[in-house]
Amino acid sequence: MSAVAVPAPATVGRVARLVLTRTPRRTLTDRVMRGLTGVATVFILIPLVALVGYVTVNALPWIDLEFLTSGPVDFTRGGALNAILGSLQLIPLATLIAAPLGILGGVFLAEIASPRLANVIRFGTDVMVGLPSVVVGVFCYALLVVPFHGYSAIAGVVALAVIMVPIIARNTEEILRLVPASVREGALALGMPRWRVILTVLVRAGLGGLVTGVVLAVARGAGETAPLLITALGSRLVNVGHLNEPMDTLPTFIYTNSGQPSPVLIGQAWAAALILLLFVLAANIVVRVLTGRRSSGGNNR
Amino acid sequence: MTTDNALVADASPVAKTVAKPAAKPDGEGVLELRNLTAWYGSFAAVRDVSLRIPPRTVTAFIGPSGCGKSTIIRTINRMHETLPGARIDGGVELDGVDLYGSQVDPVQVRRIVGMVFQKPNPFPAMSIFDNVASGPRVLKTIKGKAEIEEAVERSLRRAALWDEVKDKLKKPGTSLSGGQQQRLCIARAIAVEPEVVLMDEPCSALDPIATLRIEELISELQKTYTIVIVTHNMQQASRVSSTTAFFSLGEERAGRLIEAGPTNEIFTSPREQLTEDYVSGRFG
Numbered sequence: 001m002s003a004v005a006v007p008a009p010a011t012v013g014r015v016a017r018l019v020l021t022r023t024p025r026r027t028l029t030d031r032v033m034r035g036l037t038g039v040a041t042v043f044i045l046i047p048l049v050a051l052v053g054y055v056t057v058n059a060l061p062w063i064d065l066e067f068l069t070s071g072p073v074d075f076t077r078g079g080a081l082n083a084i085l086g087s088l089q090l091i092p093l094a095t096l097i098a099a100p101l102g103i104l105g106g107v108f109l110a111e112i113a114s115p116r117l118a119n120v121i122r123f124g125t126d127v128m129v130g131l132p133s134v135v136v137g138v139f140c141y142a143l144l145v146v147p148f149h150g151y152s153a154i155a156g157v158v159a160l161a162v163i164m165v166p167i168i169a170r171n172t173e174e175i176l177r178l179v180p181a182s183v184r185e186g187a188l189a190l191g192m193p194r195w196r197v198i199l200t201v202l203v204r205a206g207l208g209g210l211v212t213g214v215v216l217a218v219a220r221g222a223g224e225t226a227p228l229l230i231t232a233l234g235s236r237l238v239n240v241g242h243l244n245e246p247m248d249t250l251p252t253f254i255y256t257n258s259g260q261p262s263p264v265l266i267g268q269a270w271a272a273a274l275i276l277l278l279f280v281l282a283a284n285i286v287v288r289v290l291t292g293r294r295s296s297g298g299n300n301r
Numbered sequence: 302m303t304t305d306n307a308l309v310a311d312a313s314p315v316a317k318t319v320a321k322p323a324a325k326p327d328g329e330g331v332l333e334l335r336n337l338t339a340w341y342g343s344f345a346a347v348r349d350v351s352l353r354i355p356p357r358t359v360t361a362f363i364g365p366s367g368c369g370k371s372t373i374i375r376t377i378n379r380m381h382e383t384l385p386g387a388r389i390d391g392g393v394e395l396d397g398v399d400l401y402g403s404q405v406d407p408v409q410v411r412r413i414v415g416m417v418f419q420k421p422n423p424f425p426a427m428s429i430f431d432n433v434a435s436g437p438r439v440l441k442t443i444k445g446k447a448e449i450e451e452a453v454e455r456s457l458r459r460a461a462l463w464d465e466v467k468d469k470l471k472k473p474g475t476s477l478s479g480g481q482q483q484r485l486c487i488a489r490a491i492a493v494e495p496e497v498v499l500m501d502e503p504c505s506a507l508d509p510i511a512t513l514r515i516e517e518l519i520s521e522l523q524k525t526y527t528i529v530i531v532t533h534n535m536q537q538a539s540r541v542s543s544t545t546a547f548f549s550l551g552e553e554r555a556g557r558l559i560e561a562g563p564t565n566e567i568f569t570s571p572r573e574q575l576t577e578d579y580v581s582g583r584f585g
Binding site for chain 2: 179180182183185186187188189190191192193196200201204205206207208
C-alpha cells in the first residue's frame, strides 16, 4: 500500500451497504424456496417410481418362457408371442417409412424451402405432431381398411408412420438449424455442391441428434394403441409376414387382455406392459448413449 | 523460423511434392476485378471496384468497418450471391476466364478460389483427417485411400500443422486450439488445390502468437497461391502483403476503392489524403 494519505472517497461504506445484505429473513426465504423445488421434484418422481414399481410387481409373476414363446391359448394359459412379434414387425416397418420421409422433409424445411414456404409447412407439421392419434387411425381406416374390406397390419404400419413422420421432420429441422452458418459457408466455399454440403457436412454434424429424433419417434409409435385398434386390429394368431391380415401388438394386447374376466389374461396384460416399458426405456438409453457421443464425433478414416 | 523450414525444407517425399510445377509465364493467373459493384437488395455495399491482382502475390484489403472489403472478396468466389437478395454488376476475371460468365458453375469457382473465414470453422463431428480430406473426397479430385492420405499430409504440412497433429489425426477437428483450427481450415482449403485463397480477417479471433504463425504461413503460401487477405490490422497488412488496396465509405454509405498500390507506398507515401489519414491512424 502507498504511504501517501489519500482522502476518503465519497463512496466510503458503499461496498458494505451493497453486500452486507444477508439478513435472517432472506436466508430463510432462500431455504424455503430451495426446499419447495426439492419437494416438487419428489412429487414428479412419485408417479414414475410408483408406476414402474407397480407394473413390475404385477408383471413379474407372469413373465415366463411360455409367455414369451407362445401365442394366446385359452383363459388359463398362453403367451404374448403374437403381440411381441407384431410390435417387432410393425414398428421397424413404420420406422423404415417414416425415418427417410421425416429426415428428408426436415432437410427441406431447414435447408431448401424458402422462409415463407417453410413457415407454412412447419405449421402443418406442428399441427400433425399434436394430432390426436385416434384421428390418424380413423384416417388410415378410411384409406386402407374400408377399400380393402379388412383390417390389416399394413394399415397399422401406415398409421404409425403418419404419427412418426412429423416428429422426425421437426426434430431434423431443429438439429440442422443448430449447425452454425459458418460451417455451411465453409463447406460451400470448398466447392461442394449444396446436396453434398447437406449430406457430408450437415447431416454428419447432426447425426447424433437425427438418430435421437428417430428413436424418440419409435418410442412414441411403440406405445400407440388407439390408431392400431382400428387398423391392425389385433389378433390371437401369431402373424409373421402377412401384412394384409390383422396383427397384434403389445399395446393392443394390453388393451384386449386387461378387459378379460380372467386373472391369467389380466396378468399377461401386466407382463406385456412391463415389456413395453422396458422397450421404451431401452430406446431412451440408446438416445442417451448416442447424444453423449455426439460431441466427440465420428472419426473413421 | 524453424517451424517454417520444417514445412518446406523437409526431406520427406511428401514435402518434395509440395511445390507446384514451375510457375506460369507472367500475365497468366491474373485476378482482375472490373467495375465491380456488389448489391444487397437495393443497397450497394461497394461500388465500382477495379483492381488487378497478379498471381502468387499477397494483396491486403484494408479500410474502416463496413466499407465492403469482405463483400468484395466474397464476390471473387461467388459466395456473395449465396445470401438472399445479393448480386453484382461488373465482373471478375481469373486467368482470362470471366467467373460470372453464363457457362460458369459457381460451385466450381469455389473449388478454384478457396476461402478462409474470420472465425475458424472446422466441420463438427469430423476428425482432423476427415476435415482436410473432405474436399478431395467429395469433389473426387483425388482418388484412392493412399493418395488421399498423402494429400492430407501434404496439406497439413503446407499449413504448418502437421507436426502438431500427426499423432492425433483421428481426434475431432474442434478439439484443437483456435490458432490450430484456423490452420486446419487453411489446410482444408488448400487440399483441393485452388489457384486463389481468400482470407477474411483470418487472425482476428486469434492471439498474437497464433497470428504470427498464420502470417508466416501466408508468406509461405504465396509461392503457390494468389492470396487476398482482408485485415483490420495495418501492421499485418504491411508485414504480409506486397500490394495493398485501401477501401473507404463513399456516397450513400457504399464502399469504394480509394487507391491500391505497392504496400510500402500505400503506407509511406499514399497518393490520397484519405489513405494517409487512415494508415496513420487519424480515422477508422
